[in-house]
Amino acid sequence: MIFRTSESLTLPKAEESFFSDLLVVGGGCSGLAAISAAADLGIENSLLLEKEERLGGRLGKSTEGISGLFAKTVQPKELLSHFSLFLENYEVPHRVGVEVEEIYLLSGESLSIAHAKDEASAYRYLLKAKTKEGSCFFIGKALVLAVGALSPEENAAVSVLIEEENKTGSPRLFLTGQSLAPSQSIAEAVQSGGAAGRMVGEMLLKEKHKQGF
Secondary structure, eight states: OEEEESTTOOOOOGGGEEEEEEEEEOOSHHHHHHHHHHHHHTOOSEEEEESSSSSOGGGGTOOSOBOSSSSSOBOHHHHHHHHHHHHHHTTOOEEESOEEEEEEEOOHHHHHTSTTOSSGGGOOEEEEEEETTEEEEEEEEEEEEOOSSOOHHHHHHHHHHHHHHHHHTOOOEEEOGGGTOTTOOHHHHHHHHHHHHHHHHHHHHHHHHHTTO
């Protein structure tokens, strides 16, 4: 993935874009935990993106029992079934086969003209992605990255975006799972994802409350 600020960004047409309050990139254990935690708080307009053709990540590959999350040890596929049922019950949308190639932090003019859609100035991130059908764009008010270990170049670029966000006083980029710490176990990644989901969920709910919705 390439991380950029938006000084040279040409915004896509509104009809070519998908808008969400929360975008979660990565449908592995931490991404599933993050979007589930946000949904449990009441965040309805969220979207989970996964580059593989199915959700689960390590949960679909590992056979080692997971302890530390529940009263008993659970198998990875049991936990994946739990998350899948949760997404179904909460009607949380997700898309597979979507590879995010570029991530832009909207700022300045790009932020102020972000399609004038539903308080457009609140939208902070634009993602350019590749699917079997071609390129598409996703725009969100907050972004959770749960994509696994980042390369040194990606880490450096993310640090630049975080610095830019800190200038606004309202950071909206959250790292979780192995994106945050590459050595995390499945249990640690789930806990990390849950914490990130609650954090971003509470932030979005506070903003919604301030706006009187």
